[in-house]
Amino acid sequence: MGLKEHFQLLAAYNQWMNAKVYEAAGRLSASELTKDRGAFFGSILGTLNHIVVADTLWFKRFVTHPSCLDSFQAVVDLENPKSLDQIVFDDLDGLKEHRIWLDRQIIDWISHLSEGDLDIVLSYHNMKGVSANKRYSSLVLHFFNHQTHHRGQVSTLLSQAGMDVGVTDLLERIPNETQV
Numbered sequence: 001m002g003l004k005e006h007f008q009l010l011a012a013y014n015q016w017m018n019a020k021v022y023e024a025a026g027r028l029s030a031s032e033l034t035k036d037r038g039a040f041f042g043s044i045l046g047t048l049n050h051i052v053v054a055d056t057l058w059f060k061r062f063v064t065h066p067s068c069l070d071s072f073q074a075v076v077d078l079e080n081p082k083s084l085d086q087i088v089f090d091d092l093d094g095l096k097e098h099r100i101w102l103d104r105q106i107i108d109w110i111s112h113l114s115e116g117d118l119d120i121v122l123s124y125h126n127m128k129g130v131s132a133n134k135r136y137s138s139l140v141l142h143f144f145n146h147q148t149h150h151r152g153q154v155s156t157l158l159s160q161a162g163m164d165v166g167v168t169d170l171l172e173r174i175p176n177e178t179q180v
């Protein structure tokens with residue numbers, strides 16, 4: 001399995017897990033969603049917003065890749081987040097709708113990449129203006145790892161609020177294969 005296929009698996013896992021997390025979060029009241037639970041981004045809603053903010057920042061960087069220049073204009077047109085703790089949506093329904101759209105964009109983006117595309121070095125600036133030059137494939141891996149890290153925090157916060165997300169293992173999304 002090549003890198004692209006691994007990233008397609010991670011994009012599908014990302015979409016699957018986001019659906020599970022948002023379904024569990026949807027069973028909570030607005031006050032439970034915004035309750036400060038001592039997490040780095042405070043609340044369940046705050047952490048879900050952070051994931052969208054970070055995904056937006058990275059995705060806007062990724063689509064500067066030469067293979068994406070003529071695609072993903074809707075992503076390019078998204079407003080640049082002002083801070084990592086920005087509340088993009090203060091209601092779960094709006095955030096969920098945007099998350100579903102963003103996950104579809106991510107799956108489409110990954111499907112358009114070639115193995116060769118993953119080898120380039122991407123130049124970008126972080127939110128503080130510090131420049132970096134890093135291998136595209138390593139940044140894509142960081143992108144998916146970051147989502148998983150913060151969804152793990154959300155899963156814990158949901159559990160503390162009495163909501164069970166269910167199975168969260170990537171293993172659930174890896175297909176069985178026949179032995180050769």
